[in-house]
Amino acid sequence: SAVISQKPSRDICQRGTSLTIQCQVDSQVTMMFWYRQQPGQSLTLIATANQGSEATYESGFVIDKFPISRPNLTFSTLTVSNMSPEDSSIYLCSVGGPNSNQPQHFGDGTRLSIL
């Protein structure tokens, strides 16, 4: 399976600032996903990022708050903009193929705390 590296692994940020999270994969992948995991909660999909097209956002998430880049088949970034304490979460990158029987593989996540 693909090896996925996320940076930073954790950060503490001031409210009102923005942070960009990087996701690097060791092989070319079709689909990359960004999830949020709020403290003690399950995972919620933020958006799907395919190379060469605009990211597709899920209900409740907007591009102005969570802009995403996908410049090539091995890399993506998620920016959390104008952060507030409610954005304190783990943000996870995952990769997977387009077929439903293909599992997604996850990075170790970025643990973000907003003061």
Add this chain to the structure above:
Amino acid sequence: GDSVTQMEGPVTLSEEAFLTINCTYTATGYPSLFWYVQYPGEGLQLLLKATKADDKGSNKGFEATYRKETTSFHLEKGSVQVSDSAVYFCPTRYSGAGSYQLTFGKGTKLSVIP
């Protein structure tokens, strides 16, 4: 829409006890089913999967069988270890065209005590 219901946690077991974590789903069509494990401070790791009815996924002593008639995918292990302490998720992935996301339940936290 699709949804996943998992057994409420936390589940606390003694080492070498038998483990069952219940997972049921509602879905349109025939989703693929997965179990992931999240160890403290880490991301999610794929534990096992099943893609059609009666498939049995297995890995590291864990097993789960795709039961279409009961829409369930319960996770079992015959003898748990302290190192199995983690949060377990059983997401589904719908088989329809254009549907890529995993649908997660709330997760089940397992604590195994010596």
